[in-house]
Amino acid sequence: MSKINIKLIAALLLVVMLITSCAQPAQPPVNTEAPTQESVVTQAPAQESVVTQAPAVQPAATEGTAPTTGGFNWRAHEGESIKLLLNKHPYQEALVAELPEFEKLTGIKVTYDIFPEQNYFDKVTIDLSGGQGGYDVFMTGAYMIWQYAPAGWMEPLEPYINDPTKTNPDYDFNDIIEGLRQSERWNLQPGPANLGQGSQYALPWGWEANAYMYRYDIFEKDGLKPPTSLDELVEVSKKAKEMNPGMSGIMVRGSKNWATIHPGYMTMYSSYGCKDYDEKMHPQMNSDCAVEMTTKWIDMIKTAGPEAWTTYTWYQVGSDFGAGKTVAIFDADILGHFQNVPGGSSVSGKIAWAPGPRGPNGELKTNIWIWSLAMNAASKHKDAAWYFMQWATGKDFLRKGAITYTLVNPVRTSIMNDPEFVKHMDISKNYLNTLNEIIKGDMKIQFTPQPLFFETTTEWAATLQDIYSGADPKTALDSLVEKLTGMLKQAGIYQE
Secondary structure, three states: OOOOOHHHHHHHHHOOOOOOOOOOOOOOOOOOOOOOOOOOOOOOOOOOOOOOOOOOOOOOOOOOOOOOOOOOOOOOOOOOEEEEEEEOOHHHHHHHHHHHHHHHHHOOEEEEEEEOHHHHHHHHHHHHHHOOOOOOEEEEEHHHHHHHOOOOOEOOOHHHHOOOOOOOOOOOHHHEOHHHHHHOEEOOOOOHHHEOOOEEOOEEEEEEEEEEEEEHHHHHHHOOOOOOEHHHHHHHHHHHHHHOOOOEOOEOOOOOOHHHOOOHHHHHHHHOOOOOEOOOOOEOOOOHHHHHHHHHHHHHHHHHOOOOHHHOOHHHHHHHHHOOOEOEEEEEHHHHHHHHOOOOOOOOOOEEEEEOOEOOOOOOOOOEEEEEEEEEOOOOOHHHHHHHHHHHOOHHHHHHHHHOOOOOOOOEHHHHOOHHHHHHOOOOEOHHHHHHHHHHOOOOOOOOOOOOHHHHHHHHHHHHHHHHOOOOHHHHHHHHHHHHHHHHHHOOOOOO
């Protein structure tokens, strides 16, 4: 494989489009006012070369205590200060509310800046590319690893995870769901076999599984059942529209943005057996599988979706669902959850969940979004930053975040199985059953890791819009493949 030109990738990063649709849930009915401490919120968004292993589990004090003997000591960096870069989000709200507990435990002072998602990732890119280490830890998505890590902007975490003097023995890294852990490992080489290899560049913090959400009161009234195949998805969506003419039968994202591809579309695409790239990084979006699946998908949208589909982001999908404008959505599971909680929307208590439809071979390959914490490679306080990261992704904080706040879905198996959390989620019909079924399937990031992910996937979304507007699916997808091939060749990613 020809090596990626890191300087080229870094240059591309500086002009990455404003990322405004990161699969974030609609705002839940909780206090969305930003805390005052160093907050710069202007508005809330409408939304292996080295094997990574967990440290051996040893008897130890819990995360809420500060032992002063033995290999690990929570007070080892007392008096140091770290700074966080955070996206305005329900997860961030839970974190900021509990920061005094971390400071009390460790003696480490934490300051932070919070930016709305409209310009958050631009801020991350600018700060990381500057190499000054202004922020020690930052919120990120797993896809961003494919751009930040090749440029040397992210600190590999396995040296910290595997060091018993730096990681408390109760941390239990392997308690984090495997599909999430593996999705944030990469060996810096493009290609489908390289995800889950190499270094651990981020820690999963909260995640979203893409699922089918529907108004079960309407389904019961109309005698409908959740679809189990793509053909059933199209049929049920059309029937729901016909029987409820004032509503859409289905809503999915449609804007000219990479985030249109990653939720329902990529989940159905993968379950259907389609691939984005082969082992030589040749685009596969015009394969027979891809053409067939995409043709059916667009037909569903044109006949049962919203009229302004090409403008729909995660926010429009979620808000319209909560306003009673659609019978069903295929998107991030928590998008429906926050519409379903008491007071969350006009359809609270009327939403149910099901896994996305399976492919022709019965496969369920769910694509996911992972909100994560990563360390700036230029940080001047790396050990103190690691202490914060392990606390924020540890069992105690994440359990409290999931039950007391709105930090769902939990990334840890122990919290998923916690009776109190299970009871807490009872309000959302079949939510946890659906999530557990998704986890049992091939649940991971289904995209092939490569540094031009955002540019190439946005072109893919633009092609879906062209097909929706009347272009022949095969011709449009052939043109897409030709364009992506040129982009990948220029970046040194495509292999002859």
